[in-house]
Amino acid sequence: MEMHAFGTLNYIVLLVYLTAVMLVGVYFAKRQKSVDDYFKAGGRIPGWAAGISVFATTLSSITFMSIPAKAYTGDWTFLIGQYVAILILPFVFLYYIPFFRKLNLTSAYEYLEKRFDVKMRLFASISFMLFHIGRVAIITYLTALALIPFVDINPLTIVFLIGVLCIVYTFMGGIEGVIWTDVIQGIMLSLAAVLIFIVICFNVDGGVTEVFSMSAEADKYFPKEQFAWSWTEGTIPVLVIGFLFASLQQFTASQDVVQRYIVTDSIEETKKALITNAKLVAVIPIFFFAVGSALYAYYTQNPGLLPGDFNTGGILPFFVISEMPAGVAGLIIAAIFAASQSSISSSLNSISACFTSDIYHRLGGETSPKKTMFVARSVIVVAGVFGVIASTYLIMSNESELWDAFNSLIGLMGGPMTGLFMLGVFVKRANANSALAGVVASVIAILWVRAATDLNFFFYGVIGTLMVVFVGYITAPLFKQNAVEDVNKSLIAQNS
Template sequence: MITHSFGIVNYLVLFGYLLAMMLVGVYFSRRQKTADDYFRGGGRVPGWAAGVSVFATTLSSITFMSIPAKAFTSDWTFIIGQYLAIAVLPLVFYFYIPFFRKLKVTSAYEYLEARFDVRCRLFASMSFMLFHIGRIAIITFLTVLALRPFIAIDPVILVLLISVMCIIYTWMGGIEGVIWTDVIQGLLLSGSAILIFIVICLKVQGGIGEIFTVTQQADKFFPATQFHWSWTESTVPVLMIGFLFANIQQFTASQDVVQRYIVTDSIEETKKTLLTNAKLVAVIPVFFFAIGSALFVYYQQHPQLLPAGFNTGGILPLFVVTEMPVGIAGLIIAAIFAAAQSSISSSLNSISSCFNSDIYQRLSHKKRTPENRMKI
């Protein structure tokens, strides 16, 4: 296994980030008095913050590293999925936001009992919980797998740093703490993407113009071969259909996103949530794909810097640890942690809200007070 020295300064930056997340959880723990505070934020969350949270939630550490790797090895075709997330917003604006606000629900699946029966509600809720338990495991495992060659921390310790600390601040701060940590994490990972691209442009001979020219000559933007229908390949028509339905499901029936619709104090603020998310989705993913193209050109100019037999899935962490300035590298590794933790914390809180509302409260034979529900 190839290992690289991470350095004391980078470690200090990384642990400083983790400490800051814990402090946010401690701060918001003082506001958690009832189940409404814990799962709905008491309606205190501004729309723009909820929007950044949606963006951070849907952009995991896997995405943070895999998008540049995809552009490095292949092309930009998968960016279509990001813009289809914007395409479904009119549907959510005019139908789903007023619908969920009117219901005043904690779980997105409460409606299924009123429309069908309790079995349908329980099936949907338990399916969501099982999916996100698996998602948490996958995000944690793949993040540790990608970072392990570059930072000299035992994999078990890495798992604890990513997941256990995330569990603690999520448990303490409730949905309000989750959203505000998401804001910090979303801004950190967005700023990191922009910073990485700028640094690569400065290192590439010929700068951004050379990156664009070489990428175009290599036909690594949108190859013509990707615009035909295929039953076996991820071509543009296939991706459009797949991402369209995936985004409809995520923005209309996934508790981790739907929960953001009910944490603001009005429909107008909730609409700001989606507008903020749309603005970030329109801009930030472009930088992740551009990073992949820029790395392709950089390592073409400096092939000796790419280890023989290197797994290009870790191309971004490799560049960060070996080429980024001291301190900045620690900040960007912290951004990868942030991308993982923003998704994990949202999954944890939404699993908790589903269990509390759809299982514990619904199936309990005793009437539970809001304070008792929050403790559970």
């Protein structure tokens, strides 16, 4: 495939963006005077900014590129999942936001010790940290992999730019720097999607009307066969169930999102954050799918512009580099970097919050503010370096089929965590030992299903979550209550 020169102007635009991100970290570095500032922003974040940050955090660069590719080659069925995430928000408003705000925890997993015991806290926290180190590596790797065929930038340079710069501005600015860079990046992602769609429509004979009519004629929106039930394919009923539990995991048990609940100064601002996120989720993903439809129309009318052996997974960056004007292309590539960095920086800060609270402080580390800040920043560097090294290894070894395996592990690690929080909040008779039994049963069940069946990976999180709740409920009478569990019941009473 032809390599397109990135061009001086595109390099300048990309460099300006990367410099701006660094300056945000430098600006907020002077505000990081305590651990509360570093992990909670001292409650200074307005709700709208926290909401954009949640949106940017949950939208990675892979989503930015894969959604148009899905709409180009397939249909719009994955759009259903975005609206499922909106539907769970009343449930989160009613039960989880007041709960986390009242407890005012640095790490979400502190609750699991209060409700159950330290084993559950450590299990959930360590699972989260390991998962997100892997997430940093894989997002960085797949971003570089997607851009390699289209830009004359060495893949290791891409890894360096994404990984190292994330480490630096997250290290300096804490969660406040992360959130405000997320705001910049979220706006860039949204504007890039709208801009690309408009540009393509101007290049399609017949314009926007032709774009949507061609997709309708090809039955590329919500084909009838996608409404059928399937145990192995990602049809609409499977997507609804899978995204329901994936969204529950994100909004109720994942530190990188839950941490946004405590960076505002009131519960009203926290709710405003999720409403802002919901508004963005309701609108922006439509443009990503519309971009895919526009690309389908454009290349159907101009088939000679695509190389014969073209991998359609890279259709978006291919169009950007080959068809967009110089400077604008650099801005779009910067948006792809932005999508990657917003996810990675949130992962790094939340890993640091978990390690500092759940490992360092819990296991008896020195709690002086100076020492704690040193540990918090050191963890960001170590986690980031591990992610960069792992990304470099993946590039050098040319790993394949990594994304599906990664998605399947979300159920393995995220399902039990989600189940633990549901068990703690809604099953009053559950106790530490029944929770442990639920986690063990959950992990065994998911591993067996993954190894012995062809069940679609969207079901893994469902099985993981429900197994913890079910086994935790039925085994609770087998174990004796203790004094810690009496305190746990009082926490539930306060929340109800």
